[in-house]
Amino acid sequence: MMHMKPLPWFSRNSTFFVLAAPLLLISLVTFLIGDLLIERIVTVLFIDVILVLALQVFMGNSGILSFAVAGFMGIGAYSSVLFSMTPAAKAAALPDLYSFLTQIQLPFLVSLLIGGLIAALVAAIVAYPLMRLSDAAGVITIFSLLVIINVVLVHWSALTNGPRTLFGVDRFTYLGTTTVFCVIFLAVAWWFKESSTGLKLRASRDDAFAAASIGINIVMMRYLAFVLSAFMAGFAGGLWAHFITSFSPYAFYLSAMFVFLAMLVIGGPNGISGAVVGTVLVTLLREGLRSIENNVNMSKILPSGLVGFTEIVMAVLLIVILILRPAGIMGGRELRWPKDV
């Protein structure tokens, strides 16, 4: 009888290293070039990678389309800045803030953690019953959740300054910060996918009835993935808020969600390789298109300017990918090294 030797630890987890290495390289090269514009693009790229990984953790493993990531990003963004802003900045930007929050000021990393935890808490409280639904009903409920989060962010003026832009956030997020957290969350998403919970969830995605028949608690597996996804999105929202420093609730709604979905679906939703590859490619494409847009607008070739061109190309690309390669560029596989294991 032949015995299968278990793969060594490195080979089993090579996907993480194969993906982390180029990300670290991008970060290093960006640091060495020292160009401010490139640094901004790469910083946002790393935040987007975390957000798309958050989407992948739930959507990729459960097969349920989730619109809520943008909402949890918003919750994380607002909750983290409420703890990191100076009392003076809060007094100026949020005059109606509840008195117990006005004097609190915590270190940046603690605030980020609080942002992620509050997003996870909201998900933990509301999501369990929602996880019973899948397909169209599941999509509409999670979509409703996004609408509710957005309505609350827009109207809870005491905490968010309402629909208006919130100013006065200090910038704490730099290239190094996002690089570190991007790699950490890459490991988290990989670990989750390969964990027992992730495996059970993927089984339920491929065949819910077969999975249930071998005793998998599908609702619980979905729930755990959803809460983890919310934590990651909330944490990334905090990172983004301390990078961009002024934002409104509309940054966390459907147009943001469209970009995250495009990134994940173009790359391939079933693996973390697809999430990373998709985010990098779509970012490159978007920046290219945006510079075309800006050049056309500057040169005044068109009387009304070229607004919305980037989104149109992205939407067409997304539809073409869904028609020709529905499993995304990675086709549901993970990058590995060496290739034959």
Next chain:
Amino acid sequence: MITLDFLINAISLGSTYALLALGMVIVYGILKLVNFAYGELIMITGYSLFVVALGPHLPWIIMAVLAVGVAVLTSYLTERVAFRPVRSNSLTAMLITSFAVSTLLQNAALLIISPRARGVPLPDVFSESAVIWGQSVPIRSLLAIVTSLLLLGLLVLLLRRTVLGIALRAASDNFRMTRMLGVPANLVISVAFAISGLLAGVVGLFWVGRTASVTPTIGAAPLLVAFVATVIGGMRSLLGAVVGGYIYGIVFSLIGVLLPQGLLEFREAFMFLIVILILLFRPEGLIRGVNSSRRV
């Protein structure tokens, strides 16, 4: 106070919402597609009115027919170009496609026309009021009620009395069985999208009629309305969609009167909370369709 003009406005809102919901469910019933691009058909109707008005002077009713025609055509084309090729893939692929189509159409309006609001021509009766039993009632509301009832009546005739209508109803009960019995799938789906476009187009006329203007993002609100109404009524039944639309219109008007001012701005959140609760506790909606969706 419940007055006559409140009642008429609530019923007129309900009629509009009923048409909206029906247009969404007629596609959902057959393809199981929640069409995120549905709201954009209303935007297209509005912009078509705007564009037609730039040309030679025509009577308003002709312009309206043209605008609704463009909505029907757009709905048909989105199915032909985007949904048909992904139809055999997963449900999620089709949902994401509809989200992409919605983004595409919105940004096309931004690019081709303008991010700013554009005025649309309206007939004078839209801004006039009639006096009924001493109360002034906007004629627009009465028109919405009459048009909706006429259109619903025509649809009932189509669905009950014609072969095409019977095929449509059969397809929304059990699409696979209908195909096996020799009904051409592509034809049925195209017709469903065309009817969906017609309903959205007619609703679009009244929707842009409220503000006499159209913006690229005007489709978001009617899309949300269609979601809520279809979920209330039951996503598997055409009758349910109509009932859901009327209930939504009337409940929404009542909430507007009954809810204290401070909570009024959260009205939309309340409606979506109702959606989540219904999907959890009575996912088949108020009117049960033939096949209710499976849950884990």
